[in-house]
Each structure stands twice: as structure tokens, then as C-alpha cells.
Amino acid sequence: MLTIGDLSRKTGVKIPTIRYYEQMGLLDAAERSEGNQRRYAAPERERLSFIKHARELGLTIEAIRELIDLSAHPERPCEEADRIAAEQLTAVREKIEKLRRLEKELKRIATRCAGDQIKDCYVIRALAHHEMCESDH
């Protein structure tokens, strides 16, 4: 059995985060030692690795909760799980698009300043006037 510190070291998830996941219902309430400390075995470690990986890929706690619920029913069709992954892909692509638009404008704003006094600073003027932008963002 692993202590919460052991589990933390093995998975790379910080101790308070593990307790947070338990509170959020992503991890089942852990077994306890006589002195009320959490003890973990292999299945909890696997579950935590799943959560960690899903979080690294940007899934929300809510989406992860749904996936965990689905995992409890191995015979059911997996459409829901596939949909969650597809939606996350779409969300990431939208974020990239938004950021690319920002990058375009910021590149202009950050590189065009002659760099003299504040009162002539291109950065300050460009931030004050969206009309100077090449497109919406």
C-alpha cells in the first residue's frame, strides 16, 4: 500500500491535488490506515494516471468524471467517450485559431515601435485603438 506521498512521487501529481481529486469525486474515497491516513494500491494509481494524462491533454474535471463513469460500464457503446475526445480536439483547435489571430496583431504591435518616449509609443497607441488592427481578434 502506498501513502499519499508515495503515490504523489510515482505519478507526479501533487499531494493537495490528489486530495482535491478525491473531493471532486474523480478518485474514490481512499482506504485509511488505523491513524486515518490515506492508503493506495495499484488501481487507484492507474486511475490517477488516467486523470493526470487527461488533464495534461486539457480535458476538464467534468469531462474526466464522465469518462470515468463510462469506464465503469465496459459493455456499453463508446460513442460518448469518442464524442468527448472529439469535442476536446475541436476546443483545442478553436483556441489555436484565436491565439493565432492574437499573435498576428501582437507581432505587429510589439515590433513596430521606434522606441522613444511613451507619448509616441506604438504599443500604447495600438492598444488604445483597435482600428489600427489588421483584423478582428
Place this chain on the structure above:
Amino acid sequence: MLTIGDLSRKTGVKIPTIRYYEQMGLLDAAERSEGNQRRYAAPERERLSFIKHARELGLTIEAIRELIDLSAHPERPCEEADRIAAEQLTAVREKIEKLRRLEKELKRIATRCAGDQIKDCYVIRALAHHEMCESDH
């Protein structure tokens, strides 16, 4: 003089957000009517447009506060302002890079599933095992 509602409609910034910006010190404490309601004129409107545009470009409240402070000293050199813009550009580019890595893995995860039962679902398995990923992310 504009009421807070007028200002909100003209700038597209929601009323509670305007009050929040005041509380955060981005907007000076507004003049008040006899009945204690906020009243705004052109300079406050320009300031708010500046804040809005900067926020749309992803700058933090803290960065915007610095830029506003700088604007109060028109004779000073503008290096600081230029640096803030450059840092934001860098931050945006880093975010794009991270998201691109996520997109790569998510694309694989979201499109490879044959789509039968949960127990065979590629999505679930791929989330459980980072080793299946093509690279770090």
C-alpha cells in the same frame, strides 16, 4: 456625462466588469451623481476602451495596470511598454506551441477509435497510457 449603462453599451464592457476594473484600480474612482451613481466622460471611456482592447489581446490586469501607469509619464522612455508587449507575444506563442502538441495527440486519439464497446475504446486506453502518445505534450 454617461451612466454606467451608457458606458457599457458604448464600449461593450459589462457593467459589473466596469465596477470590477474600478475596484482593481484600472479605472479611477468615478465621479458620482447626487444620488451616488457613477458618471463618466470621454477620458474614462477611452481608458476603458484601452483596457478592453488590451484584455482582448490577452494582457493580464497587472500588465494593463503597468501600461496605464506608464501612460501617466509621457516623457519617459517606452522600453517598459515595449517589453510588456513583447512578453505577451512570447506568451501567446508558447501557448500556441503547447496547444499544437495537444492537437497532434488528440487528433490521433479522437480519430482512431473503431467505436464499439467501452472496454475496447481507443480513447479510454489512450488516455490511460501516455506511452501510446507519439511525443510529450
Place this chain on the structure above:
DNA sequence: TGGCCAATCTCTAGTCACTATAGAAAATGA
């Protein structure tokens, strides 16, 4: 077995940039 210190416990509050709500007061229009 005692003592010590690291690890763990619970609970609360803080982060960021808002957003939502409640209940009271002010402004507006018919």
C-alpha cells in the same frame, strides 16, 4: 520504550478575471 522529526490530516483562504445574486436606493417615463 521514548523521543524526534517528517509526513499526513482537516479546514480555510487565496489565485485570476470575471459573473451572478440579493436587497435597497435612485432615476425615468406615462
Place this chain on the structure above:
DNA sequence: TCATTTTCTATAGTGACTAGAGATTGGCCA
């Protein structure tokens, strides 16, 4: 004048943690 709309303050909630206080517990060495 009265009803409706707008505004006021203050507080709490969002998401996903992170940080701290103060109290217990665990493991190790003598």
C-alpha cells in the same frame, strides 16, 4: 404619482488548483 428600469453595495460562485495553520500520525534510532 406610481411603476418600471437602472444602479448601488456586498457577497458568493466559477475552475483547478495552491498555500497555509494547527493538530495527529508514522517510522526510525537509541
